[in-house]
Amino acid sequence: EPEVTQTPSHQVTQMGQEVILRCVPISNHLYFYWYRQILGQKVEFLVSFYNNEISEKSEIFDDQFSVERPDGSNFTLKIRSTKLEDSAMYFCASTPGGAYEQYFGPGTRLTVT
Amino acid sequence: SQKIEQNSEALNIQEGKTATLTCNYTNYSPAYLQWYRQDPGRGPVFLLLIRENEKEKRKERLKVTFDTTLKQSLFHITASQPADSATYLCARLGAAGNKLTFGGGTRVLVKP
Numbered sequence: 001e002p003e004v005t006q007t008p009s010h011q012v013t014q015m016g017q018e019v020i021l022r023c024v025p026i027s028n029h030l031y032f033y034w035y036r037q038i039l040g041q042k043v044e045f046l047v048s049f050y051n052n053e054i055s056e057k058s059e060i061f062d063d064q065f066s067v068e069r070p071d072g073s074n075f076t077l078k079i080r081s082t083k084l085e086d087s088a089m090y091f092c093a094s095t096p097g098g099a100y101e102q103y104f105g106p107g108t109r110l111t112v113t
Numbered sequence: 114s115q116k117i118e119q120n121s122e123a124l125n126i127q128e129g130k131t132a133t134l135t136c137n138y139t140n141y142s143p144a145y146l147q148w149y150r151q152d153p154g155r156g157p158v159f160l161l162l163i164r165e166n167e168k169e170k171r172k173e174r175l176k177v178t179f180d181t182t183l184k185q186s187l188f189h190i191t192a193s194q195p196a197d198s199a200t201y202l203c204a205r206l207g208a209a210g211n212k213l214t215f216g217g218g219t220r221v222l223v224k225p
Binding site: 048050055056089100101104107 | 159
């Protein structure tokens with residue numbers, strides 16, 4: 001069964017450094033998402049992406065964040081200058097259509113020291 | 114803003130019994146409510162979706178109801194098994210059909 005994959009599974013970085021989290025969505029899906037989950041807290045929406053552009057973003061998704069689909073298969077989340085409070089589990093998700101169930105990847109645990 | 118609330122207390126239940134979880138939302142009824150399962154350190158896994166014009170949806174031992182008057186969805190696991198132990202998340206789909214807004218989840222522990 002096709003699944004969403006994410007790399008790396010765990011990323012440790014120093015405050016102020018740039019990180020890129022990578023995702024490979026399911027191949028025939030059209031909508032792509034990033035969510036994050038701080039330890040012990042809710043899963044929070046960051047951004048949705050459709051037709052090569054951002055369709056919606058949350059207040060969390062400020063100028064430090066960007067997304068890209070560089071080659072038609074990968075979907076990346078970049079954090080330009082990481083802060084301690086960016087430490088969280090980051091989940092990528094995809095769906096064939098906007099109102100369908102979302103398929104989540106296994107997540108990347110980001111630790112900012 | 115649209116809020117979605119779940120009982121944050123863990124639910125301990127004996128194997129074979131029915132677990133019932135509650136999800137309450139504010140403001141207007143979402144067109145869709147979705148339920149996901151999350152195991153520790155893993156991504157959410159989709160279980161069931163119910164539309165606002167549907168009263169009930171079933172899948173194997175799972176049942177979801179949607180009451181727009183009470184602004185509530187109930188999630189039932191019948192004949193529960195230890196393998197059902199996990200956190201169950203309720204989520205509403207945004208008006209634009211894009212983002213999911215999740216509740217905090219209810220942890221279920223099924224004891225043999």
